Amino acid sequence: MKNAIGREIPEYIEGYGQVVPYAGAFATPPNRQRQSPPVKWNKPGESKLIAGLEAVFRRVPVKDGMTLSFHHHFRNGDGVVNMVLTTAAKLGLKNLKVALSSIFPVHAPLIEHIQNGVVTALDTNYMSGPVAEAVSRGLLAQPVIMRTHGGRARAIECGQLKIDVAFIAAPAADNYGNLNGVQGPAACGSLGYAFPDAEYADCVVAVTDHLAEYPLSPVSIPQTRVDYVVVVDRVGDPQGIVSGTTRITKEPVGLKIASLAAKVIEAAGLIQDGLSFQTGAGGASLAVAHYVRQKMEQTGVRGSFALGGITGYLVDMLEKGLFQKILDVQGFDLEAIRSLTANPNHLEIGAGFYASPFTSGCAVNKLDVVILGATEIDTDFHVNVVTGSNGMIMGGSGGHSDAAAGAKLTIVVANLLRSRLPIIVDNVLTATTPGETVDVLVTERGIAVNPGRESLRQQLTAAGLPVKTIQELKEMAEQIAEKPKAIQTGEKIVAVVEYRDGTMIDVVRQMGD
Amino acid sequence: MKNAIGREIPEYIEGYGQVVPYAGAFATPPNRQRQSPPVKWNKPGESKLIAGLEAVFRRVPVKDGMTLSFHHHFRNGDGVVNMVLTTAAKLGLKNLKVALSSIFPVHAPLIEHIQNGVVTALDTNYMSGPVAEAVSRGLLAQPVIMRTHGGRARAIECGQLKIDVAFIAAPAADNYGNLNGVQGPAACGSLGYAFPDAEYADCVVAVTDHLAEYPLSPVSIPQTRVDYVVVVDRVGDPQGIVSGTTRITKEPVGLKIASLAAKVIEAAGLIQDGLSFQTGAGGASLAVAHYVRQKMEQTGVRGSFALGGITGYLVDMLEKGLFQKILDVQGFDLEAIRSLTANPNHLEIGAGFYASPFTSGCAVNKLDVVILGATEIDTDFHVNVVTGSNGMIMGGSGGHSDAAAGAKLTIVVANLLRSRLPIIVDNVLTATTPGETVDVLVTERGIAVNPGRESLRQQLTAAGLPVKTIQELKEMAEQIAEKPKAIQTGEKIVAVVEYRDGTMIDVVRQMGD
Known part of the structure; x- marks a missing residue:
């Protein structure tokens, strides 16, 4: 059968069971009771x-x-x-x-x-x-x-x-x-x-x-x-x-993309009091935080909270009053640990609080902006962060799909070429995060806006940003590098990719030789 | 039917259901799964x-x-x-x-x-x-x-x-x-x-x-x-x-009892590093804390934690290093709130963490000493804190039975007479906390030790404390005040008293006229 984004998936998979197809980012309600593990007891004096x-x-x-x-x-x-x-x-x-x-x-x-x-x-x-x-x-x-x-x-x-x-x-x-x-x-x-x-x-x-x-x-x-x-x-x-410290990229293309991403956030009207923000720990993601910070400082904006995997860079922003709180599901460096230990405005949160779609409300739902990566993105804005260009598993969603679904503005930042191959393809090999939850792709050669976000496209265009269609960006890339050949995979399903709600968004088939 | 402490209880009660009789403080295992409420969801943007x-x-x-x-x-x-x-x-x-x-x-x-x-x-x-x-x-x-x-x-x-x-x-x-x-x-x-x-x-x-x-x-x-x-x-x-502050009693009999209770704790060998302690917010309970504190200061003892309902007195002990932590399920005064807000060693805990018998281990299990009150105690050391001398409901267990079950040393402090009636009776009107979890009764006229704690009795006697049998204390009281008449109650069950494990320890029948 095909799911709502057209991925071919079996109805039943041995070792997994009945498949519930992905039907849309918020289309499948929970309809169940919470798990009920056995009640335990422990008597005084028991070690x-x-x-x-x-x-x-x-x-x-x-x-x-x-x-x-x-x-x-x-x-x-x-x-x-x-x-x-x-x-x-x-x-x-x-x-x-x-x-x-x-x-x-x-x-x-x-x-x-x-x-x-x-x-x-x-x-x-x-x-x-x-x-x-x-x-x-x-x-x-x-x-x-x-x-x-x-x-x-x-x-x-x-x-x-x-x-x-x-x-x-x-x-x-x-x-x-x-x-x-x-x-x-x-x-x-x-x-x-x-x-x-x-x-x-x-x-x-x-x-x-x-x-x-x-x-x-x-x-x-x-x-x-x-x-x-x-x-x-x-x-x-x-x-x-933990790494000692996490650092901003010094790579010029990465800095250009980061600067452009910050301009997108600004043009979308989100550099304002109460800004909430998530970014990864990678050098390019941190660079976006750096440019956003500059804009916040220039305009005197007082942000609300930073979310997700926490680095010293975000801790510094907390300590400077640029954010009021940090919600920390994972710390990446020594500064993040120090801050969590000592700063009452730096809060530890669990995975459910962070991102579970089936609670009375998780933190990603309150995000203004998230900056995400991609190994591939297709012309429907579906993102692959599971498999690499040879079909090998080299990652996974982590919080990618969660934050994309929750944030008001989901920005994917990527070099137009990755390992000399265009990042934009007709169909990603493994759909991880559905296009309906991705708003903007920012590359060093231009910005593409999800067609479902027409008013955002107008805002970015009005701000003089280099807005293109995703097809245009794809063609640009294909003029520099050859269009990649379709990857040949085997038949065997080696992994299933569950969307955050438990429906199946895609499967991963065995790598070809 | 009769439960394990001989209280007559029905097998089935209309509006309550099938009764599981109390069988002993740790005799009834949970044998069930945790409650599983419906899973909820909340989408981004929903208010x-x-x-x-x-x-x-x-x-x-x-x-x-x-x-x-x-x-x-x-x-x-x-x-x-x-x-x-x-x-x-x-x-x-x-x-x-x-x-x-x-x-x-x-x-x-x-x-x-x-x-x-x-x-x-x-x-x-x-x-x-x-x-x-x-x-x-x-x-x-x-x-x-x-x-x-x-x-x-x-x-x-x-x-x-x-x-x-x-x-x-x-x-x-x-x-x-x-x-x-x-x-x-x-x-x-x-x-x-x-x-x-x-x-x-x-x-x-x-x-x-x-x-x-x-x-x-x-x-x-x-x-x-x-x-x-x-x-x-x-x-x-x-x-x-909240009260502005909670104060130690100035009443001489209360102080005498409190002083004696502190001596019991000392004679039991518990004034030592790692002491953990729970007491109520009443003036007499606080007085026990005061005398315990004196002994801790004299001997340089560094306690572990104070538990339960928290007052400024315990906060002061925390701040002086006499306790390392406070575990706070309920604050009674402004000092308790201030400390919970500002002191990372003052921890908020839930009711389950505090005292639920059916978890992987609650805090009362780690208590050395708890000081509790009583409206009546009988010669089997069963305590009533539910009904008064006229049969009227005027309290309830709260954490009474929980702390008694958990603590190494459970001390009930009480004036030998209460409202001119002896506190010690043959049978309490309403059994709330079972005698097997009560170690010592301290009154102004002497101390009674639960017969099940013979070595403790020897320790207290060796320390020169005025140890009597509970029958002796009862007779003393009855020489001062008349033995109270049995309370006449109606037939109707107006309340059931569940022990902490969900078994029934007693029922309360309608007050007589």
Whole structure:
């Protein structure tokens, strides 16, 4: 069958089940009850401290076929996923599903666990590195479920992702399971992506290398949801967890695009008191923040909040009064951690608060502007951030589709050419974020406005910005570089791409040779 | 049938249902799934602001027979319950259940709403004043359900108390439903008792008189759970919400008891680093804190945390380093609010975190010492804090049974005589807190230790404290005042007293004339 954006998807997929086709960004209401995990109890005097992972596996007990979940706040410095899966392998467990919010190169040992049948299913919002490549080549018998950050929170709360045991890597914990991410040697800042796991898993195990005095504070994840606390030598590599600082790009094309994006925001009338803003941690995204900041300073605008993945650059804007609050689901650098620790206007939020479409209102709904990237965008403004030009999985939505759906103005910034190939195509290989939620594409050679936003196009044109049609930009690119050949994929579905509401927006087929 | 402490209770009660008898403080496991309310959604651009209560009643819509819930953080200054029920009456609604965590004299208009059939059921943890008197005299056709503070959180989370609409009186709110209790003219401090309502009600309405800029912080109750925000002129009377300061008793007998209680704590070996402590806000309870503090200062002890209802006295101890943290489910005075606002070591906690027996571990489980009161205590150490000497309801467990069950050392402090009647009886009229969770009774004439705590008795005796049997204390009292006559009650059950785990510990029968 075809979904609402014309992607060909099966009605049923082995290892996934019945498919609900994507029907529009806000076309599919929840129509269900919240997940209801078993009620637990704990009596006075009972200890939650367990000596080592093997002991906790036996105590839970972890069994064949279970779903184990993990968060990705330790990024490429994570040590806990590998440690837990090594334990699983050692104990002879099979057929586990790993629900890890993002998969990084450090998680390469997953490949062996999959080859050995220890792990047979993956559920994630983003993957890059060896696991992504192996999955693209058909490593798993059943497709990986790829979600958005808000969609994962939605799937957990709605019971579509049922977690048997959540292993929560905790930079700091007390002996009764209060956890935070801002203390200890592996401090990572916000633990927001682990909030849904802690809330809804049948069993919650905290893994920490920093046991603090009871009661720990601040409390990011509370004792009421944590069943066991395991102390290990080292939860991860601090170098891989946070960068020292995140910096603005110095690359001239990137700066030009960023400057143009800031002009789009200005022309749209959004450089005004109450401005709310999300951008990524990449150098080009930060450059947009830099130009927006200049305009705010010039006009004396007092913004409302910055959202999403937080960097020192946004912290500085908070401290200068350019934003009143930061809502932090993930910190990227040491400055973000410092600020979260000390500044009461810097708030930690969970993944559901950040972006779940099925709550009484998530934070992306209050966004004025979001700056997003793309590996491809097509003439219907559908964006691909899952697969690269060779068809290999090299990312995922993360918060991309969520923020695009929520923000008043969604801007995709991209070089017109990427790896010498035009960024604009007739049809993206993998639709991730639907075009109806993308307002503007900004490239170094011009700006394209979604035809559904005619008044915005007029505003940008009136402001003297280089507005083109997306077809015009595409042709420009094709004059510089050749039109890319269609990618040949295999038949096997290696991943399904769920939209934030749980409908299927696309599938990823096995890479060709 | 008789429950485990010999109280005669029916197997089935009209308007309540099948009765599960109390079987022991930790004898009844949960055996159920968590409540699963409907999943909601909210799209970008949708406003939650509703102009007035009538409009919100129509929007929800509120219907006959629904359960409306409220919190009691505004205490006797609350304006919201009456406002909402006046609206219900005006709109002709009938047969509502009011689940209000505590009922105060200010809620007297409830009587008329009950007489008119607008309200036909009550669910609460404490009641005093005209409503309690009217209930005692048989106002309602079906029994009031009386719970503990932790038990209410448990009942909501476990689905035994199903809330259709939670009306949350909010000292401060933003237009998207983030709420806190520390800002605005009706600041009350912690909003902890409203946390379960916000988390599990089918619909959540915030009622505020202080609309702050989005995003409000701190966030006590998040936008993800709040559906509507209604701004009213005034949510309550600040004078009734908080006292300026709470003071230690100056009454000599009270001071003597308090001093003796502190000596019990010392003799039990608990004046040591890591001491955790809960006491009430009454002058006599505060006096215990005062004497404990002296001993801590003399010995240089560094306590861990203070828990429960928080006063300026405990705040001062926090600020002096005598406690490292305060866990605050309810603030009683302006100092408590100031501290919660400004001190990162003063943490707001919800009712479930505080005391629900059916979580992965609540805070009372980590208590060393709790100081509690009693209107009666019997020779089995069962305590009554529900009914007075004439059989009238004049209180309720609140956190009494919860803290008693959790703490290592539970001390009941009481004058040997109360209103010229002995406090110790053969059988309390209404068993509220079971004797197995009460360790020591401290009176001005001596100390009785629960026979189940023989080693504690030896410690107290060795310390030279005036240890008697509870029978000896009872006889002493009866030599001063006559043994009270048994209270004659009617047959009708006007209230059921649920233990924190949802089993029935006792019933309250209609007052005699």
